Amino acid sequence: MKGGKKTGLMAKAGTQSVLASLISIIIGLAAGALVIIAVGLSDPTLGGQSIWDGIRLVFMGLFSTGRDAAGALTFGFNPASVGNMLFRATPLILTGLSVAVAFKTGLFNIGAPGQYLAGTAATLFIALGIPTHSVPGWLIWTLAFLGGMAAGALWGMIPGLLKAFFNINEVIACIMTNWIAANVVTWLFDMSSLKNVVENTKSSYIYSTSYGLTEVDGALTYVKGAGVSTPKMGLDIIFPGSQVNGGIIIAILLAIVVCVMLSRTTLGYELKVCGSNRFAARYAGIKDKRNIVLSMAIAGALAGTAGALYYLAGNTEFYWNTYQTLPGVGFNGIPVALLASSNPIGVIFAGMFMSMLDISGLQMTNLTAYNEYITDVIIAVIVYLAAFAHLIKQWLGKRGRGARAAAGKEGDK
Numbered sequence: 001m002k003g004g005k006k007t008g009l010m011a012k013a014g015t016q017s018v019l020a021s022l023i024s025i026i027i028g029l030a031a032g033a034l035v036i037i038a039v040g041l042s043d044p045t046l047g048g049q050s051i052w053d054g055i056r057l058v059f060m061g062l063f064s065t066g067r068d069a070a071g072a073l074t075f076g077f078n079p080a081s082v083g084n085m086l087f088r089a090t091p092l093i094l095t096g097l098s099v100a101v102a103f104k105t106g107l108f109n110i111g112a113p114g115q116y117l118a119g120t121a122a123t124l125f126i127a128l129g130i131p132t133h134s135v136p137g138w139l140i141w142t143l144a145f146l147g148g149m150a151a152g153a154l155w156g157m158i159p160g161l162l163k164a165f166f167n168i169n170e171v172i173a174c175i176m177t178n179w180i181a182a183n184v185v186t187w188l189f190d191m192s193s194l195k196n197v198v199e200n201t202k203s204s205y206i207y208s209t210s211y212g213l214t215e216v217d218g219a220l221t222y223v224k225g226a227g228v229s230t231p232k233m234g235l236d237i238i239f240p241g242s243q244v245n246g247g248i249i250i251a252i253l254l255a256i257v258v259c260v261m262l263s264r265t266t267l268g269y270e271l272k273v274c275g276s277n278r279f280a281a282r283y284a285g286i287k288d289k290r291n292i293v294l295s296m297a298i299a300g301a302l303a304g305t306a307g308a309l310y311y312l313a314g315n316t317e318f319y320w321n322t323y324q325t326l327p328g329v330g331f332n333g334i335p336v337a338l339l340a341s342s343n344p345i346g347v348i349f350a351g352m353f354m355s356m357l358d359i360s361g362l363q364m365t366n367l368t369a370y371n372e373y374i375t376d377v378i379i380a381v382i383v384y385l386a387a388f389a390h391l392i393k394q395w396l397g398k399r400g401r402g403a404r405a406a407a408g409k410e411g412d413k
Contacts (some may be wrong), residue, residue, distance in 0.1 A: 017346075018341075018346075020241070020386075021215075021339050021341060021350050021386065024339065024382050024386045025339075025353070026381070027188030027297035027381060027385055028378045028381040028382035028383055029058060029378060030384065031377060031378060032058045032374055032378035032381075033055045033058060034384075035265065035374055035377050036054040036058065036370060036374060037055075038057055042370075045369070046070040046369055050262055050368060050369055050370075050393055052370050053073055053368050054134075054364060056073060057360055057363050057364045057368065057370075058374070058375070058378070060360075061081075061356075061359055061360025061362075061363040061364060062356050062360060062363075063076060063081070063362070064078065064081070064363045065077055066367070068252040070346075071240060073189075073367065074088050079238065079241065079242065080241035080242045081241070081242075081359050082242070082362070083236075083238075083239025083240075083244035083356075084239070084243055084244065085260065085352065085355045085356050086235070086239070086242075086244045086352070086355070086360070087243040087244045087245065087247070087248065087313070088358055089249045089251075089352045089354070089355035090247040090250075090306070090309055090310065090351075090353040091106070091116075091187055091306035091307070091309065091310045091329045092229065092244065092306075092329060092332075092333065092351035092354055093251040093255060093306075093336070093347055093348055093351035093352075094216060094251050094302050094303065094306035094309070095112045095116060095302070095303050095332065095333025095336070096331055096332075096333045096337045096340065096351050097254065097302045097331055097337075097347050098112045098115065098299040098300070098302040098306070098345040099112060099257055099299070099333045099334050099336070099339040099342075099346060100258075100336075100340065100342040100343070101257060101258060101271075101295060101298050101299045101302065101344075102295060102296065102299045102345055103291075103337055103342040104271065104272055104275060104342050105122065105271040105272060105274055105291070105295040106274065106275025106276065106278070107160075107170050107275065107292070108170060108171050108174075109170070109297065109300075110154070110171050110174045110178075110334070111156065111159055111160075111170075111173070111174030111175075111178055111296075111303075111329050111378045112299070112303040112306075112330040112331070113178050113181075113182075113303075113326040113329075113330025114174070114177045114180075114181035114305055114326070114329060114330070115152040115153055115263055115300040115303035115304050115330070116157050116180070116183045116303045116304065116314075116327050116329060116330045117185045117307065117327060117330075118151040118152050118154070118155035118181055118185070118304055118306075118307075119148035119151050119155075119305060119307035119308050120148065120307035120308070120310075120311055121151065121185045121188060121189070122147040122148050122150070122151035122304070122317060123145070123147060123148035123307060123308040123311055123312060124206055124207075124209070124311055124318060125147075125188075125192070126140070126143050126144040126148075127141070127144035127209045127227065127228055127311075128194050128206070128207055128209065128211065128212075128213060128227070128313065129194075129213065130143070130212050130213070131212075131215070131220060132212050132227060132228070133212075133215050137212075137227075137228045137382050139205065140228050141191040141229075141230070141312060143230040144209070144308065144312060145308050145309070146230070146310075148305060148307055148308025148312075149301045149304050149308060150301070150302040151298045152302070152303050152304015152305065152307070152308075153226065153297045153301035153304060153402045154298045155177060155181060155304070156298075156300015156303070156304075157296055157297045157300065158173065159177055159280050159296055160292055160294075162298030163292055163296070163367050164288070164289040164292040164293050165289060167343055169257040170296070173211065178326055178330075179267075179326075182325075182326055185320075186320060186321060189206060189213075189318075189320035190320065190321075193318075194206045194207055195320065196317070203208070204319060204320065205317040205318060205319055206317065206318040206320050206332070207227075207317075208311075208315060208316060208317045209227045209228050209229055209311060209312055209313075210224055210225060210227045210229055210314040210315065211223065211224050211226065211227045212225075212226030212227035212228070213224045214348075227314065228314070229313060229314025229315070230246050230247050230312045231245065232244075232245050233246035233249060235248070235249075242284075243313060243315055244326075245313055247310070247312070247313065248308035250305075250309060250362070251309065251348075252348055254302065254305065255332075255345060255347055255348050256344070256345070257316035259343075259344035259345055268285075271291050271295050273286055274286060274295070275295075276289040278292070303330060303333070306329065306330075306333075307327075332354065333385075335350075336350045337350075338383060338386035339354075339382060339383075339386045357375045357378060358372075358375065358381060359400045360375055361374065361375035361376070362385075
């Protein structure tokens with residue numbers, strides 16, 4: 001009976017997905033360690049201790065507390081690093097959810113960067129455009145947050161509409177809307193009065209939301225400290241010295257809402273059925289076109305929310321001259337969703353893990369002769385393997401069937 005329970009657990013799709021992700025992570029971390037060893041052996045200035053320090057930071061960089069008087073690495077609970085990890089994980093979780101929702105409904109939302117930019121622009125225009133001396137801060141924050149979400153949803157609807165009514169591949173449509181968003185956002189900010197002219201070295205940046213448009217000597221001007229920011233919700237006490245705020249709590253709550261929506265509601269069922277077979281869904285009376293547009297709108301809203309929460313922190317500044325590139329956090333949602341097998345709850349942990357690697361890379365740069373690009377190699381390997389998660393799950397499934405067959409033969413005896 002015990003053997004039967006074990007093999008039954010291995011046969012479950014959820015178990016296989018988790019194991020496939022864990023295998024991808026372990027191989028990725030091992031690849032990072034091998035790169036560190038290879039670089040250390042090829043550089044005569046790096047000794048065995050440097051190699052060992054690099055490997056330890058790959059696995060435990062989040063808990064590094066620096067070096068002691070003798071120069072040895074020290075480890076322990078580092079509240080600032082953990083808090084910054086949670087802060088960086090917030091947009092990753094939301095863009096990961098954006099991609100995961102589309103995956104669940106049979107669509108590939110590669111347009112998260114454009115939706116993120118649309119949400120960012122709407123948020124900053126609202127947060128910095130409403131005078132803080134006449135409107136309560138909490139209302140400005142709420143309007144900016146909802147505005148970012150709505151802008152992302154509207155931008156996500158564009159490829160959804162093209163897919164639903166003209167059968168244009170959503171990947172091509174998303175790529176086009178990404179670059180349109182980059183150029184439109186650049187143009188809007190270039191024409192605006194939101195560029196930071198108070199601090200001379202930051203004219204290429206938009207004011208952070210800690211600046212508020214308020215009246216000074218009868219004229220409206222931007223004053224630092226008069227703006228709005230996401231409430232800390234006590235997290236600054238738990239993680240002193242970090243950027244973390246209540247945004248991580250909002251992201252986790254949204255992941256739970258998405259999970260419930262997909263698994264416990266009629267809407268979620270219809271979205272998944274359309275993703276499995278659009279024509280069969282239509283035959284069954286489900287409005288496939290509506291659900292395709294709605295799926296991309298939900299995905300866009302989540303990516304827009306990522307931009308809203310990141311820039312409503314009050315301590316982040318947007319580089320407005322963005323037409324030459326796209327925000328990496330939008331694309332990073334893809335590996336987060338792949339690693340989580342598009343499970344909304346799994347996305348929370350996958351986003352935190354990716355953020356943890358980011359922190360490890362920074363620690364490696366600050367404390368060793370290595371740099372953060374080694375963590376990029378780790379992420380690349382993990383993403384590559386996560387893309388083949390289906391093959392890994394097939395292999396695990398075969399092992400599970402083999403174990404069940406062996407258990408059956410023993411039972412016959």
